[in-house]
Amino acid sequence: MSQNPYMPQLATIIEAFDETPDIKTFRVVLQDETAMRAFCFEPGQVAQLSVFGTGESTFVICSPPTRMEYLQFSVMRVGELTHRLHTLKEGDPVGLRGPLGNHFDYRAMRGKDIIFVGGGLGLAPLRTLLLFMLDNRPDYGKITLIYGGRTTEHLCFKDELREWAERGDMRVELTVDNPDKGWAHRVGVVPAVLAELGVSPENAVAVTCGPPIMIRFTIQALEQLGFKDEQIVTTLERRMKCGVGLCGRCNIGEKFVCVDGPVFTQAQLKGLPQEF
């Protein structure tokens, strides 16, 4: 493999499908089969996807390392690169650099109750950890997923949400801000659901990801429930270019989200300059 940290590996899209009106999921495999077999990552790590001629951008690998038939990325159409990605179809080549960044400390979470709190596409990084835990189910206590979206159609991974709810070994609570007819779940924002459920902080870890405003209120709700800073885990989003701690832009103080993150505990975040 190239020593050049900016040189992506070539990958092929083997499947591409819509999650929501503006989110598309891509499943990719490295073109070099040996490299694909050797590809090793931890839940929560990210990778850079390239469309040569447009650029590259950072996305979480939202499939778990326990399922290596492909690497999955769910991408919201927001900018130039993601618009171009959304035009790609099965068989198209992309570049992949990764894995990059740190990961969820799933070892420290063993034996504990896990509360996932997600909003919109914030479910993507939670999905990799959730599936990893479901594949190692005996290692973990009660697993709860609280997931919300703006509307029903903005919820991601809908088939899996149904599947997870039917498993019987985890709890799934869904909520939307604006329900449509036939919505049989909760209505309202995610932090309110947390308070309603009265989730216990005892021997528990809460993992949250979503839009910045949702994360902020979720952390407040968790604190009110008695969660300590070390029990609250979140992932940060930053504009990134190099992904290896050199290009500068994702710094928070002297930390770089691309290498020291994207996963942080609330305790770690409190020790940083408040600029995120």
Place this chain on the structure above:
Amino acid sequence: MVARFLADEAVAAQAAAWAQDYRLLAPVREGQAVVYRPWAPDMHPFLGRPPSSSAKQALLPQTEDLLTYTYRKDHTDLTRTEVFLAEPLPPEPTLVLGCRPCDARGRKLLDRVFLERGVKDPLYAAKRANTFFITLACERMENTCFCHWTGGGPTSEEGSDVMLFAVSGGFVARALTKTGEKLAAALPEATPSALQELEAKLASPVEPGPVPDLRAAPERFLALFDDLDFWTDQSARCLSCGVCTYLCPTCSCFNITDENFGLKGKRLRTWDTCMSALYTLEGSGHNPRVSRAHRLRNRVGHKFCYHPREFPAPDGARQPEVSCTGCGRCIKSCPVAVDIRRIVLDILEKGENK
């Protein structure tokens, strides 16, 4: 080691000789500015005052290739494309003529980022191993100079391969490294009178003025971090033009973009600036550094707080290692006279009682 002599009238010819073996970057006058340009036969290197741009371009060019790509259509199935990637060309050996001590010292600070922080950048490393500096010691300090704050000085040798000292009729050249010796070998020996003149000059060095104690800067910066009124006040004039970062010998932030020509193209690394709102603007529209106050805070913070915290000076050091060589270009070229020295002094003063 023998001291050599480079006569004023021999500079151009000697530069041409060095340019045989190296890609030579030399300062030339262009309008009001003095900028580094690659050697051309009709060039007249201008050593009369510090260049307006920094020598970092020798190690971190304004634009450089990271890779090239080529798409190829599958002629049996036109819906399919394949892409091929290639590494960039290796760099040429480079010689910088006539930079100043503050520029040569910038090398160490770029090394911190590209070689020591974590991932070693092989593109930078290749240039670093093959780039040499012939530095001209400063005879005086301009009113924007503050190299003495950052551990340097008008005759600081750090990072240089050859030092030139101005004397009557030319320069005394002192080689500092093996490559420096090779570079200086072609020059005639300095005459005793030239050496005497130099010694007399060095014996009465420029008096650079007082130095603030910067050891407290990181802590006081953090104490003021959330005081947005302070930062709004400091950045009130800033236009976000970014010239401070582009001319800085230690600013190393870069952008990565693709430049497409039909079915092929290049991925480029280009200087970027933390003074731009786009620098941190996320796809979602969220921007963690939404105002000029936030962005100026980051520039000053990186140089005088984050860098010394990331690369702590040894215990007992008189000053922390800051990511600044005191060249003063950000002050001199700022269209609205933002002065980083003033900001640092204000941090030291106002952060004390926070």
